[in-house]
Amino acid sequence: MEKEPAGGEAREVSVAHDHTTDVIVVGAGPVGLSAAAELRRRGVSCRLVERLAARLPYAKAVGIQPRTLEIWDRMGLVRTMLEAAVPMRGQLIHVNGSEVARIDLTLPPEVPYGFAALPQYETERILEEYVAGLGTRVERGTELVSFAQDADGVTARLSTGPGGDEEVRCRFLVGCDGAHSTVRKGLGLAFEGGAFAEEYMLADVVADWDLPYGYGVRASHTGDDGSTDDLLVCIPLPGTGRYRMSMLVPPGLTAGATGGSEVAHGLEGGRVPELADIQAVADRLAPRPASLSGMRWASVFRISHRIVDRYGEGRVFVAGDAAHIHPPTGAQGMNTGIQDACNLAWKLALVVRGEAGPALLTSYDAERRPVGEEVVGRTVRHATRGIENDADDITTLMLREAQLLVGYRDGPIVGAPCGPDDAPQPGDRAPDCAGLTTPVATYPLRLLDVLRGLTGHVLVRYARTYADTEGADTGTGGLHTVTVVGRDCPPVTPAYRDAAGEFARLYRPEGPTGFLVRPDGQLGARFPLPGTAKALSGYFATLSDLAP
DSSP states (O other), X not given: OEEOOTTSOOOEEOOOOOEEEEEEEEOOSHHHHHHHHHHHHXXXXXXXXESSSSOOOOOOSOEEOHHHHHHHHHHTOHHHHHHHOEEOOEEEEEETTEEEEEEEOOOXXXXXXXXXXXXXXXXXXXXXXXXHHTTOOEEETOEEXXXXXXXXXXXEEEEOSTTOOEEEEEEEEEEOOOTXXXXXXXXXXXXXXXXXXXXXXXXXXXXXXXXXXXXXXXXEEEOTTSOEEEEEEEEEOSSTTEEEEEEEOOGGGOOOOOOSSSOOOEEEXXXXXXXXXXXXXXXXXXXXXXXXXXXXXXXXXXXEEEEESOSEETTEEEOGGGTEEOOOTTSOHHHHHHXXXXXXXXXXXXHHTTSSOXXXXXXXXXXXXXXXXXXHHHHHHHHHHOGGGOSSOXXXXXXXXXXXXXXXXXXXXXXXXXXXTTSOOTTSBOOOOOOEEOSSOSSOBOHHHHHTTOXXXXXXXXXXXXXXXXXXXXXXXXXXXXXEEOTTSOOOTTOEEETTSHHHHHHOOSSSEEEEEOTTSBEEEEEESSOHHHHHHHHHHHXXXXXX
């Protein structure tokens, strides 16, 4: 038995010292569940702790971006997600009672998935079941109290209630514990930014109105000075007529500004709007007459925009809302957090397995913090000016909102550019493509079909003839090899034939070319064939020897 350290109420706690694991993930929201899933898929042991006793039944983060669906495809999880989701086809934008824009969420035909909506509680349920199938359950009612790190690992104190504390030794600690993150505070990370003065209501309701299926609504009223003084945003959810609606809080529910230095972000307790409050806003702003019913829940929430000064220190890291918070405009937050988790997890796995040097983990901050900064800035602009006023052309706007333009060309672990400047380069997303055939299958495959379930780096070799691909070895040390040959080459096992010419069109190889696809679906290297051995040895040497 030990006494609780100074600074809290004195009590005796039972401390266990015999539990060890590779990684402790704190927080079982979509980001923490994604981190645990990607670690377990790669054979890394982890514990996933969550202070809440049960999943919250709130449709908070609902937008699912195409890039996230691609990640779930690599995990073998996308079919389950698609069966639970509904399509997001676009947004109707009304100002002062008139439609001012209609944004259709269209993407180039080679992009395999569109935009979708799925309540956060469903995303968490599916991910939790997936992680459980990999052998890790969520330890609910378990809270991280404190931690300390040294050169060899992290010692974490977990609390499961009175008399239930334990001390756990792990190699790494990942904080996915939200805007009020204990991990972020324990590291002493700065969390600079600001907050919106307005408060908002959030509700999950059924709307009986005449609006096109799959379209969201942003209806606002602007005063004589051009400022927005009334707002209604509606996102479709699974279920007939069901929407997540958000709007400005009426004066009777406003609590005023939050004082002190504590971050004010997310749902607040105590003040619960009633259906009549939501209906009143719909009566003022909805583009069609709407009768609301079936309210599952409602709350008041606040919005801040902040980002940490670094995504980790030593053996401890933060991801998702623990690292960056911003307006929900464009459904960027949860999806950005999931990509944080995927970026970090494959690097942790290589380090845990001894296949890369610990300094590889410094690339997590180098790659992901610029992405977080861009997302925070963009969502604040869209929240204050409207997405319809974005300066980008509509194609670029849609690709960026879909998170398909996220890249790390300037990162420390990508190879040198090769080939045309406007072709996919190291650091860019590896595009999907259709029309790959084999001598046996009577149907064409997509590149994602070929990559599904693979957890390591994948070497994709392209040549106009099979003889130009430097043999057919399958790789070693977790490296998988896929061979693609030109559309005019006869089908030869084990190569995939680029029968539709889509691979050549999208990747634009100049002669026989190798493409190294990272575990997170980004290109790590691009190089001419022959030259595989030299290119791979240089790339993997970078992972092993990266200087901090």
